[in-house]
Amino acid sequence: MSAPLLAVERLTKRFGGLAANEDVSFTVAAGEIVGLIGPNGAGKTTVFNSLAGFFPPTSGEIRLDGRPVAGSPPERMAALGVARTFQIVRVFKSMTVLENVMVGAMLHHRAVRAATARAWEALQLTGLERRADEPAGRLTVAEQKRLEVTRALASEPRLLLLDETMAGLTPAEVQEAVELVRRLQARGIACVVVEHVMEGIMPIADRMVVLERGRVIADGPPRAIAEDPAVIAAYLGEEYRAPGP
Amino acid sequence: MMLLQTVLSGVLIGLVYALVAVGLTLVFGVMDIVNFAHGEFLMLGMYASFWGFALWKLDPLFTLPFTALLLFGVGAALYRVVIRRITDAPMLSQIFTTFGLMILFRGLAQYFWSPDFRSVDHSVMNGKVAFAGLQFGLPQVVAAGGAVATTGAIWWFLRSTRLGAALEATAADKEAAALMGIDAQKMFALAWGLGAACAGVAGALLSTTFPIFPEVGASFILFAFVLVALGGFGSVAGAFWAGILVGVVEVVGGFLWDPAYKLVLVLSLYLLVVWLRPQGLLGKA
Amino acid sequence: MSRAGLGRTLALVALLAAALFPLVVRSATWQNTAILMLMLAQLGVAWNILGGYAGQVSLGHAAFFGTGAYVSTLLALRFGLTPWVGMFAGAGVSAALSLVIGWPCFRLKGHYFAMATIAVGEIVQAVVNGWDLLGGAVGLSLPLQQTGLWHMVFNRSKLPYHYIALGLLLFTLLVNWLVTRSHVGYYLRAIKDEPDAARSLGVSLTRYKLYAIALSSGLAAMGGTLYAQKELLIDPGSTLSTGLSIKMSLVAIMGGVGTLAGPIVGAVVLTAIEEASRMGFGGTGRGTDMVVYGLLIVLIAIYQPAGILGWIRQRFPAAPAATPPARGAGEAA
Numbered sequence: 001m002s003a004p005l006l007a008v009e010r011l012t013k014r015f016g017g018l019a020a021n022e023d024v025s026f027t028v029a030a031g032e033i034v035g036l037i038g039p040n041g042a043g044k045t046t047v048f049n050s051l052a053g054f055f056p057p058t059s060g061e062i063r064l065d066g067r068p069v070a071g072s073p074p075e076r077m078a079a080l081g082v083a084r085t086f087q088i089v090r091v092f093k094s095m096t097v098l099e100n101v102m103v104g105a106m107l108h109h110r111a112v113r114a115a116t117a118r119a120w121e122a123l124q125l126t127g128l129e130r131r132a133d134e135p136a137g138r139l140t141v142a143e144q145k146r147l148e149v150t151r152a153l154a155s156e157p158r159l160l161l162l163d164e165t166m167a168g169l170t171p172a173e174v175q176e177a178v179e180l181v182r183r184l185q186a187r188g189i190a191c192v193v194v195e196h197v198m199e200g201i202m203p204i205a206d207r208m209v210v211l212e213r214g215r216v217i218a219d220g221p222p223r224a225i226a227e228d229p230a231v232i233a234a235y236l237g238e239e240y241r242a243p244g245p
Numbered sequence: 246m247m248l249l250q251t252v253l254s255g256v257l258i259g260l261v262y263a264l265v266a267v268g269l270t271l272v273f274g275v276m277d278i279v280n281f282a283h284g285e286f287l288m289l290g291m292y293a294s295f296w297g298f299a300l301w302k303l304d305p306l307f308t309l310p311f312t313a314l315l316l317f318g319v320g321a322a323l324y325r326v327v328i329r330r331i332t333d334a335p336m337l338s339q340i341f342t343t344f345g346l347m348i349l350f351r352g353l354a355q356y357f358w359s360p361d362f363r364s365v366d367h368s369v370m371n372g373k374v375a376f377a378g379l380q381f382g383l384p385q386v387v388a389a390g391g392a393v394a395t396t397g398a399i400w401w402f403l404r405s406t407r408l409g410a411a412l413e414a415t416a417a418d419k420e421a422a423a424l425m426g427i428d429a430q431k432m433f434a435l436a437w438g439l440g441a442a443c444a445g446v447a448g449a450l451l452s453t454t455f456p457i458f459p460e461v462g463a464s465f466i467l468f469a470f471v472l473v474a475l476g477g478f479g480s481v482a483g484a485f486w487a488g489i490l491v492g493v494v495e496v497v498g499g500f501l502w503d504p505a506y507k508l509v510l511v512l513s514l515y516l517l518v519v520w521l522r523p524q525g526l527l528g529k530a
Numbered sequence: 531m532s533r534a535g536l537g538r539t540l541a542l543v544a545l546l547a548a549a550l551f552p553l554v555v556r557s558a559t560w561q562n563t564a565i566l567m568l569m570l571a572q573l574g575v576a577w578n579i580l581g582g583y584a585g586q587v588s589l590g591h592a593a594f595f596g597t598g599a600y601v602s603t604l605l606a607l608r609f610g611l612t613p614w615v616g617m618f619a620g621a622g623v624s625a626a627l628s629l630v631i632g633w634p635c636f637r638l639k640g641h642y643f644a645m646a647t648i649a650v651g652e653i654v655q656a657v658v659n660g661w662d663l664l665g666g667a668v669g670l671s672l673p674l675q676q677t678g679l680w681h682m683v684f685n686r687s688k689l690p691y692h693y694i695a696l697g698l699l700l701f702t703l704l705v706n707w708l709v710t711r712s713h714v715g716y717y718l719r720a721i722k723d724e725p726d727a728a729r730s731l732g733v734s735l736t737r738y739k740l741y742a743i744a745l746s747s748g749l750a751a752m753g754g755t756l757y758a759q760k761e762l763l764i765d766p767g768s769t770l771s772t773g774l775s776i777k778m779s780l781v782a783i784m785g786g787v788g789t790l791a792g793p794i795v796g797a798v799v800l801t802a803i804e805e806a807s808r809m810g811f812g813g814t815g816r817g818t819d820m821v822v823y824g825l826l827i828v829l830i831a832i833y834q835p836a837g838i839l840g841w842i843r844q845r846f847p848a849a850p851a852a853t854p855p856a857r858g859a860g861e862a863a
Contacts, residue, residue: 073729078729078730078732086726086727086730090726090727094723094788095719099716102716103717106713106716106717107731107732112712112713112716152731155732279641327832336641337831338835340641341827341830341831344589345825345827345829345830349824350824351817351820351824352819352822352823352824355820470649471649512649512656513653516634516649519638523642
């Protein structure tokens with residue numbers, strides 16, 4: 001059996017005396033959507049940043065296609081096919097929407113013309129093509145989040161790390177975001193989604209990994225997670241009924 | 246013996262540098278802004294002493310408290326009128342704002358007081374002091390003493406008064422401080438006032454031994470940067486010890502090698518520290 | 531007329547005016563002023579590549595200007611090398627120097643980077659000041675007798691200097707323009723806006739900052755060579771001072787950082803202020819020009835960080851222009 005796309009093995013990250021992540025392990029298969037949830041302070045963002053290369057873990061390993069990548073800087077992770085969005089949106093405010101996406105496209109298409117074509121494709125996939133010429137700073141927060149996803153998409157990732165993409169969105173916007181993630185999955189892109197908005201992640205995740213106080217306390221399909229007493233105790237507070245049959 | 250004399254001379258001037266740096270680091274610690282115009286507060290302190298002397302024959306040591314108060318007012322007013330508008334602005338704006346103020350102050354000084362070099366040549370501070378076979382200029386000793394006293398006062402203020410604690414709290418976490426009822430705006434104005442006062446006092450202390458001219462701030466701002474980087478951005482204690490270190494390096498270096506390269510030595514030290522240990526000796530990162 | 535069209539027309543008019551100026555205005559002082567304006571504009575455009583586009587504010591750029599001046603002058607004095615070649619040698623040395631400086635300094639962000647550049651600029655000035663081989667504080671002078679195109683020294687009229695300055699400015703603008711249209715330009719703007727996001731998209735911050743500083747310093751050095759050839763005397767005070775570094779950044783800030791034409795506008799405004807000071811207040815010795823500069827910078831930094839051009843763009847916004855490429859050109863949607 002071939003190696004999973006992403007394998008997190010006993011990831012531990014300590015800041016001084018505080019262990020933000022302790023022995024975190026999970027895998028992500030190609031094209032899989034994995035939700036990473038947990039109460040505030042559980043260590044989700046720390047895992048995220050380790051995966052994205054923003055700091056090396058204290059111990060443990062991260063494998064992409066079986067190859068160890070822990071400690072690789074963000075630029076290298078991008079080149080290896082890992083893209084991310086940011087919790088607090090970081091679009092390039094002085095550039096237009098199109099230009100923002102072009103920066104993503106330029107990872108694999110240096111020439112401006114090729115990058116432009118690639119960027120338009122990405123914009124059409126995510127539905128932002130009408131806004132292509134707007135300065136990115138003038139978009140609404142929801143649109144900026146979508147722009148970040150588009151930009152990441154243009155870099156042709158195999159794994160997309162989405163950091164609370166649905167926070168602060170109206171229910172209609174959440175639905176649009178859910179649709180977008182489904183379209184990404186249809187293109188074969190795996191996603192690790194850190195999320196608090198349950199209505200956003202439960203319907204689409206193939207699996208959920210639940211963190212509490214730096215450790216993994218559950219790992220399984222959404223319905224199993226929703227009924228797991230440990231998870232309920234730590235986080236949900238009440239049973240969440242997954243929709244559908 | 247000569248070396249000991251040189252080292253101690255270095256300490257004396259270093260203490261004054263330290264005072265200038267304390268002012269700079271105070272502002273930085275509280276609001277993450279590097280004031281490129283900080284040297285101009287020193288210049289204003291010098292001119293205040295000079296005019297007190299030229300117009301009313303007042304000794305700079307006597308006018309020192311007034312100079313301190315005056316510069317406190319200037320600093321706080323500057324915060325209220327200008328700096329307040331850029332606290333959340335992009336870093337480029339912040340750099341250019343204090344940079345522009347630096348040029349503005351130098352230009353105003355040149356316009357109102359001419360580029361001529363001034364000096365305060367008559368002071369109760371004149372003379373020499375002999376101590377254990379070593380000789381020091383009285384102005385240098387008094388300046389160092391004044392610098393230590395002022396730095397000590399700032400230190401005491403930060404550690405032992407409620408207002409000082411509030412300032413430190415704002416420096417540590419301005420949102421948390423706000424939640425505890427501390428008015429960040431007041432704290433920022435206070436920091437700017439104190440920072441300016443420090444530089445102003447240093448200027449007053451140096452007014453009898455240094456030539457006074459509009460661009461004199463330029464000679465000190467670099468050292469202030471060096472000290473703040475060396476001691477750690479935001480650390481008053483760091484600025485103090487770094488001041489002594491740099492003062493000694495500067496004077497001893499100038500004594501052992503070509504005095505023309507003193508500046509190169511100090512600046513190279515600065516670059517080295519900033520590259521190897523960005524948070525400085527005692528600084529928060 | 532669209533705003534882009536208006537901009538292009540204005541640029542053409544300005545070019546024509548610059549080209550015809552010395553033929554129409556015969557006063558030597560005014561001709562000199564025009565040349566200085568062109569040179570200042572060129573330095574501003576060079577600075578802008580690093581400071582305006584990449585967002586790395588350098589307040590020690592005179593070090594590169596001076597490097598160009600000294601390298602070409604030394605090569606001319608020692609080996610009789612024509613400054614036309616010396617100019618590029620100076621650019622090369624300056625670019626190399628900038629990489630050495632940039633590599634450790636780019637680790638620093640924002641304020642700290644700016645402060646480090648001041649320190650570097652001061653160090654370079656102090657070192658050259660004490661270096662006898664480079665003439666020390668007195669500096670170097672080029673012989674007046676060797677005139678002509680080869681030596682790039684012109685005695686009888688200032689006209690050649692004017693056109694060389696104009697040519698250099700156009701060359702510098704061309705380089706800047708090519709950068710903005712290449713992926714380097716996009717990456718630099720991304721680095722300026724959100725460095726972490728740029729990294730997550732595969733952009734190596736250090737590499738692109740180094741590209742920017744190498745280009746910026748090389749072009750500034752070429753301006754230094756022109757200065758040396760025009761003045762025939764260079765010394766640390768005139769070519770390496772922090773005051774000059776400040777001026778180079780000033781023209782870009784005032785006119786509009788991160789725009790092609792910004793530094794040119796800034797140079798015109800700055801030179802106008804200097805002339806007004808000279809005539810109105812009896813010279814720059816009274817500091818009136820500094821008061822005006824200082825006020826302008828503060829006001830611009832607070833209210834209009836995008837400079838004069840930024841203000842114009844806000845008042846006269848352009849209409850959106852981009853359209854999707856033809857469907858046949860790319861893959862199917």
